Amino acid sequence: MEVIKTDFILNTVRRMENDQSKEFSFGDKKSLVEKLAIAFINPKDFDKLNLSSKPNLKISSNFGIIIVKGIADEDVPEGTVLMPISIWSNQITGVENSELRYKNMRVDVDITEEKINDLNSLINKIKEA
Amino acid sequence: MKRSVCSGCSLLCDDIMVKSDGIYIDEVFGACLKGKEKFDQVTSQNRILSPLIRKDDTLQKASWDEALQRTVDLIKKSKKPLIYGLSNSSCEAQLKGIELAKLINGFIDSNASICQGKVLDNAVNSGITLTTITEIINKADLILLWGSNAAESIPRLLNKVLFSRGKFRMTGREIKTLIIIDPVKTASFNTMGVRDVALRITPGKDIELIKVLKEECCAADSIPSEGVAGLDKDDMKRLLQHLSGAEYGVIFVGQGLLTPQKNSNLINELLELVQMINIKQERGRITLAMMGGHFNMNGFDHVALSMYGKRGNLHFKDNQILETDENIISKIENEDFDCSIFIGTDPISHFPMSLSSKLAKKPIILIDNRNSATLQLASIVLPTTITGIECSGLAYRLDHIPIELKKIINPPSKIPTDEEILNQIIQKLKSDGGN
Numbered sequence: 220m221e222v223i224k225t226d227f228i229l230n231t232v233r234r235m236e237n238d239q240s241k242e243f244s245f246g247d248k249k250s251l252v253e254k255l256a257i258a259f260i261n262p263k264d265f266d267k268l269n270l271s272s273k274p275n276l277k278i279s280s281n282f283g284i285i286i287v288k289g290i291a292d293e294d295v296p297e298g299t300v301l302m303p304i305s306i307w308s309n310q311i312t313g314v315e316n317s318e319l320r321y322k323n324m325r326v327d328v329d330i331t332e333e334k335i336n337d338l339n340s341l342i343n344k345i346k347e348a
Numbered sequence: 349m350k351r352s353v354c355s356g357c358s359l360l361c362d363d364i365m366v367k368s369d370g371i372y373i374d375e376v377f378g379a380c381l382k383g384k385e386k387f388d389q390v391t392s393q394n395r396i397l398s399p400l401i402r403k404d405d406t407l408q409k410a411s412w413d414e415a416l417q418r419t420v421d422l423i424k425k426s427k428k429p430l431i432y433g434l435s436n437s438s439c440e441a442q443l444k445g446i447e448l449a450k451l452i453n454g455f456i457d458s459n460a461s462i463c464q465g466k467v468l469d470n471a472v473n474s475g476i477t478l479t480t481i482t483e484i485i486n487k488a489d490l491i492l493l494w495g496s497n498a499a500e501s502i503p504r505l506l507n508k509v510l511f512s513r514g515k516f517r518m519t520g521r522e523i524k525t526l527i528i529i530d531p532v533k534t535a536s537f538n539t540m541g542v543r544d545v546a547l548r549i550t551p552g553k554d555i556e557l558i559k560v561l562k563e564e565c566c567a568a569d570s571i572p573s574e575g576v577a578g579l580d581k582d583d584m585k586r587l588l589q590h591l592s593g594a595e596y597g598v599i600f601v602g603q604g605l606l607t608p609q610k611n612s613n614l615i616n617e618l619l620e621l622v623q624m625i626n627i628k629q630e631r632g633r634i635t636l637a638m639m640g641g642h643f644n645m646n647g648f649d650h651v652a653l654s655m656y657g658k659r660g661n662l663h664f665k666d667n668q669i670l671e672t673d674e675n676i677i678s679k680i681e682n683e684d685f686d687c688s689i690f691i692g693t694d695p696i697s698h699f700p701m702s703l704s705s706k707l708a709k710k711p712i713i714l715i716d717n718r719n720s721a722t723l724q725l726a727s728i729v730l731p732t733t734i735t736g737i738e739c740s741g742l743a744y745r746l747d748h749i750p751i752e753l754k755k756i757i758n759p760p761s762k763i764p765t766d767e768e769i770l771n772q773i774i775q776k777l778k779s780d781g782g783n
Contacts, residue, residue, distance in 0.1 A: 228551045228552060230531070230532070230551060234500055240694070241385055243718060243720050243721070244395075245385075245388070245393065282702060294533035294534070296532065296550075296551065299531060304697075304698070305697055306704075309698070309701055313701075313702055314677055314700055314702060316608075317677045317678040318607075319462055319677060322604065323551050342696075344701075345705050346725065348708075
């Protein structure tokens with residue numbers, strides 16, 4: 220099967236609806252994944268990637284890889300992937316010259332059937348790294 | 349019903365009405381969603397109410413004495429302790445944090461150093477003055493949100509500065525122009541009227557826009573005909589016209605401008621642009637305001653400056669402060685620590701995986717009142733009160749104005765404040781014979 224791969228710009232942002240502190244305070248392990256393990260992309264990119272055929276996005280940067288749910292959002296510009304700041308987005312952010320790199324980063328985005336990482340798996344990954 | 353200050357964000361709204369009998373909070377009036385969430389944390393299902401100690405790889409409830417003793421034992425073993433956070437604590441707690449760092453030869457910093465503190469560093473060096481919320485309400489006729497989504501990060505900011513009437517702005521919203529520069533159509537765009545200017549810039553191209561605007565300030569018609577950074581020539585001319593024609597313009601600097609672009613210091617470039625516009629200005633001036641998220645992000649700067657003449661990155665050795673170029677990122681990156689103490693912050697969520705994994709290798713002492721990713725890796729967790737609701741204290745608003753937070757209700761289970769916990773650690777270390 221043909222693998223569709225596209226270069227995107229990743230921006231991590233704070234959104235009230237997808238706020239990590241709120242989810243840790245009031246949510247549970249399920250809502251953490253639902254609200255934070257997501258990425259917003261433009262509907263045109265959504266169609267281009269044929270995201271309706273496979274449910275999840277595999278986003279990879281120079282710093283790491285994460286599987287999250289892709290959501291179409293017309294407010295996001297084409298070629299951009301927007302993720303709420305969280306332990307999920309920070310799997311693919313990094314450090315350069317002692318500065319955090321969490322915006323305007325080039326990333327590769329594929330569609331995938333792989334499962335979304337839950338909080339426990341990310342914590343174990345951090346422990347074992 | 350009492351008037352209270354809301355510690356939901358760094359705007360520290362002082363017009364919140366709270367109905368309480370001193371034991372429970374019955375109702376909160378006038379708070380935004382973020383503020384309401386803060387009050388809801390008091391009874392949140394995931395609130396930490398008991399000290400926790402990691403045994404057999406799981407966190408287990410412990411007595412306060414046992415948790416305190418384990419904390420002190422860990423610190424005594426440590427040669428290079430790291431203290432970080434404190435932006436959700438009062439200035440009094442921040443002072444105690446610095447006292448602890450000094451006692452244990454530690455390195456201490458707050459969340460501000462990787463956030464809005466960068467703007468302050470550059471503003472201090474360039475000599476640009478910042479502004480206050482009151483000044484903006486009374487004088488501003490132009491508000492520019494650059495890379496900042498005020499409607500979601502500081503929800504009542506636009507109510508106060510855009511939809512308000514001030515001493516010299518009696519006509520209110522009608523006379524104020526809002527400009528938003530952002531690649532994403534954020535919630536803040538929904539506040540725009542017909543006179544306002546929405547500029548959807550290409551992601552990561554702010555630096556190009558600033559440079560061209562600087563050139564245009566020096567020599568007219570420097571803007572390329574095809575435009576720059578996804579904006580057309582007319583958009584850019586309009587932007588510059590608004591900036592140089594405003595009687596009192598304010599640029600709210602958001603996170604979007606804090607990441608370096610093309611190896612340039614974006615903030616420095618922006619400050620230079622503001623200086624150039626102010627020279628060109630005939631009617632008024634442009635000034636800057638910062639948008640830190642945590643309610644006392646500015647407090648640590650003031651406390652550290654007043655004590656040691658430095659905004660942050662305080663490194664102590666033998667009761668002396670060391671000159672250092674290190675920051676919290678480089679300390680973790682270089683694994684130049686052997687134990688970390690986090691106060692009211694969740695670095696495992698906030699930091700990239702490369703740093704989180706290094707933090708996870710060393711013991712973590714967490715002082716906080718809510719569940720977090722950092723809690724999942726902590727060796728010891730000490731529960732604390734919610735400042736501004738369950739304890740009093742001083743905090744600095746986003747415009748560096750000190751605001752006193754008052755206690756509204758008693759904390760559950762006699763949980764101590766951040767300040768008391770840090771003081772208990774200091775006293776125990778001293779009574780046990782120091783570090």
